[in-house]
Structure formats: structure tokens, C-alpha cells
Amino acid sequence: MMHIFGPVPSRRLGLSLGVDLIPYKTCTFDCLYCEVGKTTNRTITGGVFAPVDDILKQLDERLSECFPDVITLAGSGEPTLHCEIDRIIRGIRKRTDTEIVILTNGSLLWDESVRKRVLGADLIMPTLSSAVPRTFQTIHRPHAGLNLDRIVEGLEQLRREFEGLIYLEIILLAGINDSEEEITRLKPLIEKIQPEKIQLNTVVRPPADPRAKALDSRRLEEIKIFLGERAEIVVDVEAVKNSMERHKKQEALLETARRRPLRVKDIASSLGLSIEEVEGMVKGLLIKGYLRRQDHSGEIFYMGSDADPV
Ligand code: SF4
Structure with a gap:
């Protein structure tokens, strides 16, 4: 260690x-x-x-x-x-x-x-x-x-x-x-x-x-x-502002994913984020169990999970 x-x-x-x-x-x-x-x-x-x-x-x-x-x-x-x-x-x-x-x-x-x-x-x-x-x-x-x-x-x-x-x-x-x-x-x-x-x-x-x-x-x-x-x-007050922004976007993502499955590109265009930013956010939410992933006809979709605390 x-x-x-x-x-x-x-x-x-x-x-x-x-x-x-x-x-x-x-x-x-x-x-x-x-x-x-x-x-x-x-x-x-x-x-x-x-x-x-x-x-x-x-x-x-x-x-x-x-x-x-x-x-x-x-x-x-x-x-x-x-x-x-x-x-x-x-x-x-x-x-x-x-x-x-x-x-x-x-x-x-x-x-x-x-x-x-x-x-x-x-x-x-x-x-x-x-x-x-x-x-x-x-x-x-x-x-x-x-x-x-x-x-x-x-x-x-x-x-x-x-x-x-x-x-x-x-x-x-x-x-x-x-x-x-x-x-x-x-x-x-x-x-x-x-x-x-x-x-x-x-x-x-x-x-x-x-x-x-x-x-x-x-x-x-x-x-x-x-x-x-x-x-x-x-x-760092600037970092707090960024974190609040990120938090709002994360909530918007979860809110939508509770209603319908989303692809990374859907999330990126609806939240105005880059693909890389969405991938980072999705990864964090998957680890915490708030999103789940499903493969459908060769495409990956993300949707809300039961562990979503909201
Ligand atoms: S859970 Fe433990 S390590 Fe994490 S912030 Fe609280 S006191 Fe610190």
C-alpha cells in the first residue's frame, strides 16, 4: 500500500x-x-x-x-x-x-x-x-x-x-x-x-x-x-461557482434520465456540454449507482436507477 x-x-x-x-x-x-x-x-x-x-x-x-x-x-x-x-x-x-x-x-x-x-x-x-x-x-x-x-x-x-x-x-x-x-x-x-x-x-x-x-x-x-x-x-469561490453549475447540470441529467433513456450525445446537446464532460459526469453517476447503463441495438443508453436518491 x-x-x-x-x-x-x-x-x-x-x-x-x-x-x-x-x-x-x-x-x-x-x-x-x-x-x-x-x-x-x-x-x-x-x-x-x-x-x-x-x-x-x-x-x-x-x-x-x-x-x-x-x-x-x-x-x-x-x-x-x-x-x-x-x-x-x-x-x-x-x-x-x-x-x-x-x-x-x-x-x-x-x-x-x-x-x-x-x-x-x-x-x-x-x-x-x-x-x-x-x-x-x-x-x-x-x-x-x-x-x-x-x-x-x-x-x-x-x-x-x-x-x-x-x-x-x-x-x-x-x-x-x-x-x-x-x-x-x-x-x-x-x-x-x-x-x-x-x-x-x-x-x-x-x-x-x-x-x-x-x-x-x-x-x-x-x-x-x-x-x-x-x-x-x-x-475557492470560483470553484464553488463551477461546482454549483456542475451540480445543476447533473440534476438536470438525472431528472431527464428518470423519464427516458439517454445517449451521451443526447445529454451533451441538451446540457450544452462536450462529449468528454458528459462521459466524466456519467461515469461518476454510474459509480454511485444513480444511473444504469443499457445496451440497445448496439447503442449505449443511460437511465435512472432505484439508487437515485432524489
Ligand atoms: S466520511 Fe470520514 S473521510 Fe469522509 S469527510 Fe467524513 S470524516 Fe472525512
Whole structure:
């Protein structure tokens, strides 16, 4: 298994060398907006999901070829599930003075042993997207052993124990957690956690579930002002616009495919897209199971499927 990826330019972190600690797709959550894909192993049980020596050996090789700004522990799932993440952090420290960042959903930080393991990082970037238990469930579809109060307690406790920086990420989804009530209830929780930064994000790449829709830049800006000076918008606003356009076209495609079978060229001419763009879109929808494909008299047609969530 390849554990090291990049370095890739990151808007938030500079040139980031990624360390993937967790196999696809093992996570404590199954978020609507996940860009990695649907969670196939939803768990809160930690394990040595990848041998530490293998990870550090691959890191040695990569660090001899590149000079990243940060080393980011992340993965195809939740990195704090790796119960030797502390050894990995210490191993990185021995090799380089490059800053160590952990991208986490924060769901296991109520567990003292998990918290202790991450204290050696320089920057922890947990997620908190709602203070409303029902919305939290809708967005994250967590493992049954998790609940919002416990997760917030874990984040508060992390703040007390961790000497590095905390950048709290809020993923905002149109029509789900962008209302006045949602944001007003979130603010006091953020104040308890006292992150150095509050990073507002939304969906840009195709999400695991099409109900996760990007928030427009006007509303992002309003929320940023409401949350105060530590808040910043970290998403590329132009990319959000493109994603919203793509989303609308995808919905139009599904809407038509529910009524009649379509060929790629039909979709291209009705949506004003190139054949290549339609092929990419169709491929994504087939993988998610929202379209099915049928061969008819030597031509390929696409039509709606039972898995279509709309
Ligand atoms: S926590 Fe991250 S990896 Fe896990 S399902 Fe959510 S977005 Fe995907």
C-alpha cells in the first residue's frame, strides 16, 4: 500500500505531503459531503491499519526528493483510528522539522488515549459542522457509538491539553446547516473550543451524496462576518461557482434520465456540454449507482436507477 502522496499545493497549508494512515474507506463517519467516497467500514475501534515502519520508510524515500511546507496525516478515512499515530508523529519529528498537521473529523477526541496520541502535532484541524444533533446526524451519519455532546467535550478537552494550533473547519451545506438558527447555535460551541482559526468550507468536488450542495459565496461571507475575526473562507469561490453549475447540470441529467433513456450525445446537446464532460459526469453517476447503463441495438443508453436518491 502506498502511504505517502504529494506533495500537493493546498490553499490552507502550502505544499503538503500527505501521509495516508487508513485504508479506503474506514471512518467513524459517513459524511454526505465526503470526497473520498462512501464509508464501507464505519467503526470507532482503533487499530494498526498500516505498519508504522512501512509508513516511515516510504516517508524517508519521499523526503529525500522533496521539501514540503507541512506533513499532513490524513487518509482515506479518519486518521485518529490508527492507534500508533503517536509513533508516526515521533518518527516524523526524528526525520524532519517540517510542521506536522492532522486532518481529523474530531470524533474520537473524547477518548483520552486518542487525545494523548495526537498532542505531538503542530496543528490539528478538526471538523464541527453543526450544534444541532439532528443536523449533525444528517451530515455525518456517525457510528452509533458517537454523539455530538461527546465530540464537543473532546474538542474542548483537546484545547486544554494541546499546545499547538487548532483550526476548526466548518463544512457548510446549502439548505442543511446554513440557516440563522444553525449558525447561531454553533457560535457558543466554537467559543468554548477557542480555535486559532475558524475555516469555512463547502463542497467543491463531487460529494458522496448529491444532497450535499455547495453554499454560495454571499452566504459564506455573511457567516464569516457573524463568526468574527478568526473566521475565514478557505474555499475557492470560483470553484464553488463551477461546482454549483456542475451540480445543476447533473440534476438536470438525472431528472431527464428518470423519464427516458439517454445517449451521451443526447445529454451533451441538451446540457450544452462536450462529449468528454458528459462521459466524466456519467461515469461518476454510474459509480454511485444513480444511473444504469443499457445496451440497445448496439447503442449505449443511460437511465435512472432505484439508487437515485432524489
Ligand atoms: S470524516 Fe472525512 S473521510 Fe470520514 S466520511 Fe467524513 S469527510 Fe469522509
